[in-house]
Amino acid sequence: MAARAGIDAIAAAPVGAGLQAFAPDARPVGPALVSLRGVGFGYGGRRVLDGIDLELRRGEVLALLGANGSGKSTLLRLMLGARRAETGSVLLLGRRIHDWSQGEIARRLAYVPQSHVPPFPYTVADIVALGRLPWRGRFGAAGVDDRRIVAAAIERLGIGHLAARRYTEISGGERQLALIARAIAQQAGAIVMDEPATALDYGHQWRMLDLVREFAAEGHSFVMSTHTPEHALHAATRVALLAGGRIVADGAPRAVVTPEAIERLYGIRVEAVEAPDRRRAAFFPLAAQ
Numbered sequence: 001m002a003a004r005a006g007i008d009a010i011a012a013a014p015v016g017a018g019l020q021a022f023a024p025d026a027r028p029v030g031p032a033l034v035s036l037r038g039v040g041f042g043y044g045g046r047r048v049l050d051g052i053d054l055e056l057r058r059g060e061v062l063a064l065l066g067a068n069g070s071g072k073s074t075l076l077r078l079m080l081g082a083r084r085a086e087t088g089s090v091l092l093l094g095r096r097i098h099d100w101s102q103g104e105i106a107r108r109l110a111y112v113p114q115s116h117v118p119p120f121p122y123t124v125a126d127i128v129a130l131g132r133l134p135w136r137g138r139f140g141a142a143g144v145d146d147r148r149i150v151a152a153a154i155e156r157l158g159i160g161h162l163a164a165r166r167y168t169e170i171s172g173g174e175r176q177l178a179l180i181a182r183a184i185a186q187q188a189g190a191i192v193m194d195e196p197a198t199a200l201d202y203g204h205q206w207r208m209l210d211l212v213r214e215f216a217a218e219g220h221s222f223v224m225s226t227h228t229p230e231h232a233l234h235a236a237t238r239v240a241l242l243a244g245g246r247i248v249a250d251g252a253p254r255a256v257v258t259p260e261a262i263e264r265l266y267g268i269r270v271e272a273v274e275a276p277d278r279r280r281a282a283f284f285p286l287a288a289q
């Protein structure tokens with residue numbers, strides 16, 4: 001009954017209710033950093049994305065939800081310029097992304113991939129320091145500022161105890177934290193994260209999301225794919241849903257992440273229990289009838 005009341009409360013609450021308590025949501029967002037306009041893309045003639053219109057604006061945390069294979073990673077790679085749209089256009093700060101050099105893109109967009117295993121046994125500190133490369137000359141050595149920024153990123157992620165360890169000899173979750181630290185050290189302003197919480201334990205998942213909110217409050221932008229609707233409600237200022245190769249919803253988290261949306265995306269019926277802040281909710285699968 002409590003759960004049912006939760007759904008009803010969510011359904012009855014006006015969209016945006018309770019948002020004022022959360023600084024990232026209350027803050028007006030800035031101009032578009034990345035814009036996808038009518039983007040279509042496929043692999044070997046098999047269409048994966050079609051007619052995608054999506055924007056990432058300054059200061060936003062945009063969460064992307066969609067079933068396995070719905071095209072989230074592909075969409076993120078298109079946003080980064082790592083894949084070329086077959087139709088439509090991808091713009092970085094209003095200019096076609098492929099008209100920017102790799103270095104120019106890397107100074108504006110950082111990437112946290114789903115998994116990454118380097119060929120050499122770099123230390124964690126070395127991996128984080130790679131984030132500084134776009135800011136150094138071709139053969140430029142790391143300066144005092146680079147070292148300070150790398151140390152600050154390691155500190156912010158709480159991975160000082162891993163700094164001297166070999167990246168190839170730490171756990172998947174520890175690697176994920178190192179990759180997030182690398183992206184932060186990159187000081188790109190916008191960070192594209194592909195399922196950043198997947199390898200993290202329960203505590204690190206929520207701490208990472210809080211960190212995202214802190215950085216967004218400082219003016220950074222994030223786009224992150226996730227399989228956890230609760231994460232989108234916790235950290236995102238906007239949520240987009242991907243299904244059938246298209247964006248089927250794009251808007252305020254409370255308005256978009258609903259039991260109906262979850263059923264549509266994942267084919268599973270859930271009920272929602274609202275958090276005391278009336279902004280977030282937890283979802284529980286309904287028993288099979």
Ligand SMILES: Nc1ncnc2c1ncn2[C@@H]1O[C@H](COP(=O)(O)OP(=O)(O)OP(=O)(O)O)[C@@H](O)[C@H]1O
Nearest residue numbers: 043044048066067068069070071072073074075225
């Ligand atoms: N390199 C590739 N070559 C051919 N097909 C691919 C390639 N990468 C992805 N695909 C296909 O494109 C579709 C979208 O894949 P993508 O990885 O973008 O989905 P996703 O939403 O990120 O999935 P997941 O949630 O499982 O990570 C899937 O059907 C996948 O099999």
